[in-house]
Amino acid sequence: MMRGVRTSRWLIAIPMTVLALATIYPMLFTTNVAMKTQREYILDRFSPSRSVQWDNVTTAWTNGGMAQYFINSLVVVGVAVVLLLLLGSMAGFALSHIRFRGSRALFLGCLAALFVPFQVIMVPLVRTMADAGLVDTYPGLVLAYVAQFLPFTIYLMASYYSGVPREIIDAARIDGSSFYGVYRRIMVPLGVPALLSTGILDALFCWNDVLIALLMMPSPEHRTLMVGVTSLRGQYSNDIPAFSAGVLIAAVPVLLVYLIFQRQIADAVTAGATKG
Amino acid sequence: VPFPGSPPSVRSACAGRTEGAPASTPSPVKQAATRRRRIGREHLAPYVLLAPAVLVLVLLRLWPLLLGVNFSLTGDGERNGTPVGLSNYVELFRDPLFGTALRNVALLVLLLPVAVAIPGLLATFIFLRVPGHRFFRSVYFFPAVLSPVIVGTIFNLLLGADGPLNAAFEAIGLPPVDWLGEEEVAIFVVVAVHVWATFGMSLVVFLSGFATLDTNLLDAARSDGASTPQVIWHVIIPGLSRTIQFVFVTTMIGMLTSMFGLLFVMTAGGPGGSTYLPEYYIWIQQGQMNRPALASAASTVLFLVMLVVGLAQIALLRRGMREE
16 A cells, blocks of 8 residues: 555656656757857757857847846836835835724725736826826836836735734834834834845846836837847847847846745745735 | 734824823923824824825826726727717727637636646645655746746747757657647647746645645545545645635636736737737737727726636635535
8 A cells, every 4th residue: 555655656756757847948948049059050959059158148148239128127126126115015014013094995905906907007007107208217117017016015015014913013112112113123124034025026027027118118228128038039030049048148037036035936925825 | 814903003102101201301391292293293104104105006006097997988099088988899899809809818717727727736746745846846936937028939939840849749750730820729829838837826825725734634534545536635625725716816817917928929919810818909909009098998898807707716616615
């Protein structure tokens, strides 16, 4: 009997391994192609590249304009995440620990905002942004990201903060601390784990977005990295290795973040599920 | 649900201070004044803390939502701004492309159980400690952090006429397939790629659900001689009802709102408009056709579809769980 269970476990492990390979293979294939010369690619696209050469990466980075797109993405995502965490933690603290007129309604409002997808509001939003002169500007894209991911951020921060014991806050209050003092001196330091995991997830969302960036940043020099990848396809339709290198440039930061912060990402994803 | 459930920091803390204050300082009048000012300021604290977030949400989410519904009732082009009643909606439902988009939504709803079952089953095996479960867990989750744009471009290479998949087909003697060029096939390919790219998210959610499962129950079932399928059916599925419900709803929302990147990169709605989804239709009407009012009407329909599908799912699943 024991033996039967063991064998069946190994039998299940086989298709799971195949699936795991299917999960990794696309990335490996692209990396391999990015390392080939164009001639090598045309002759044989599957065999492992004979030498690791970075010419394609350099080409995509400089001639393909990925350098500019990379910086655009970095700036926009960085500012957006800082703002998201600031607004999200302030609101999360207020909603989880202070009782005031309208707190319930505001919390439900944030929850409802979670279920309004961007596609539903994108036409009027872009129009509003255009009226305010914010289309094709960095602040405009940052604002669009903040508006898009704020409900999620507030929700995660509020659910994390609701686990902070009330006694800690009451004690600080009796010592004469104002709510602002409590926020600054207690909630921010205590919230670091949640700020980290929520921030990473927000950063991934913003970094990976293409629809909002397409709508908000029409001019080529303002493209974010993901929009840049889509434009690179037209530019290098005949030079697949260089194109693959461009894809790699956009994927590597995500890969690094994933390898370092895997646990935090999973925590943020599941926090929404278990507490909701 | 995290909620400002417990009482009142504002009042109790202020009361505490009132008791302590008079003993220490010489000027009670001045003290009282500061205290009043302070209490006044403290009353405002939650509103001050929330103000920036609420401002952003009202201006950039709530206001556009209302504006959009209103906007869908006005005209495009020359009739810009003039009310046209429901004519945008009439045009929308006469447009065969939007019809295809809605038909594809129905297809997604039909495929939904598969998209939920795959991560559910894999999570079950990982939970039951299949050899190498840690490795599987971290590998499967990886595509979930990649952008649809990256995933789409990579799969364009893989699915190309001379790409690895067709090479594998050739090796086992099958004819090559034009994966993204045939109307009957393309939408399934795109959905499959979407599932490949997102099942890791649901997998992690399922695994966190397993962590809350009562292990005593599992052990009891095991020692009673229940087989693995029996354990899954009678212990795990009922025990995970809330998680399953959550995954159903989030997977549906994901399918309806985060396939734009894939469609944009892989098919651009084609071939022959066969891979249109409402979100892609909205984008085309807004960005390419310069029909923002028509796009707004499509947005409103998408919103209603999501509302109906979401509520129906929750109702169905609730009833299913009760019958268990």
